Amino acid sequence: MGKKQFEASIADGGHHRLAQMIGEWEGTFRLWFQSDQLACESPQRGTIRGILDGRFLLHEYRTRYRDDPIEGVAIYGLHLGENAFESAWVESFGTGTSIMFSAGPASTPHFNVLGSYGDGKGGPRWDWRTEIEQPDRDQLIITMTNISPQGEAARAVEVRYRRVATGV
Template sequence: MTKITLEESQAERGAHHRLALMVGDWEGTTKVWFRPDELADESPCHGTIRLALGGRFVIHEYEGTLQGKPISGLYILGAHLDEARYQQAWIDTFHMGTGILFSLGDEGSTSGDFRVLGSYGDGEGHRWGWRTVVTIPGSDQLIITHYNIPPEIGEIKAVETVYHRRPRPQG
């Protein structure tokens, strides 16, 4: 098996090229569910995604509200070439408290989506899963969907952000 270089991954079909497609300023709507099929909140949001460390990673910083209260967050997404998998570290002012959620995913997805899975503790000794899927349906749209995975219940859609690229200033 041949190892791929960063430069090769940044080429047209590589994982780092796909990461770079997310770079930009975004605005959209975030929906939140605390229970299946019961929308708890829908509010505007905005975010910025930029390359970091020579295109090795993207950093997504975002802000919005949840039930009228401000929230903000940041995640770093990368493609680990030696392990052929995506990696993500996520922090925010609502879900994670003072923790960092680390997630891993198979880079081999043929869909072009970024899919990672992590877990967090519920404070009572149980681990819950948290799956994140980033989809790029077009050059000016980005969809980030999070699924909560409670023990013994299964996956539940928890958060969905639908972004549209902000127009670039003329001038």
Template sequence: MSKLTLEESQAERGAHHRLALMVGEWEGTTRVWFQPDEVADESPCRGTIRSALGGRFVVHEYEGAFQGKPLSGIAIHGAHLDEARYETAWVDSMHNGTAIMFSVGEAGSTSGDFRVLGSYGDGQGNRYGWRTEITVDGPDRLVITHFNVLPDGTEAKGMETDYRRRAPATG
């Protein structure tokens, strides 16, 4: 059986086509939870998602604030065709310190959602999961939701960015 080519993946229902749907200028609101059902912070955010390396990847650069302090981050999202999975490398000024979080997830989903799972340590030997879902909700809405996954497998929403496509500048 032959491997899927990049050109086939960029076609209407392929993983790279789904990545391309994220490309644009975005603005919205980010909410953070430390306890279930208790929003710890809510602030405006802006982001740019651009295609990179001929559509092989998308690069998401964003900025916002947490409790009044600026934050920014960069994520590179891709679809690894040989492994049939999505992959992400993510850094930001709030969560990661000096670490790069690498995450992977199955790319075979027909839902169109981008889902990956990474992990981080607490400095005391414990590992926690960090699950990310990106949902393209029509041409002008993008929702990025992150879940903390405790060592026992329990999940809780940690952060969610609800983006709307920014209107192009006129002039």
């Protein structure tokens, strides 16, 4: 990545679009273990901030699964050389002790990456799609889809955020 290419991306390109997600957020976390049966709905608060001069976003959040607290951290980025969105995600609930690395083409209209995880028993890997849409400045929708080794997709997580107004 050249310096001029990055500066152009920050000014009015992909990094500029990602930067629109920076802020304080609150909303609702929904979790499904089976696509037709909601397992949990809880409040969620998150902060998204730019790091490394705007090269990446750091998303830190807290929510609950029933009575158990959940903390998570994700790094989102746009790899200019590969024209790809990338993320690294860890969570006290969903990822255990692993880091989920995901990537996807930046040609999609919103942040959309695909990672995978093992079943812990040596079986085939499952895919995990993370999509982030920002319909307007003050709304963020994060959708996570679980995809079986046979290719069957099922909703797993939805977070609907509203921007928290910050007073001066």
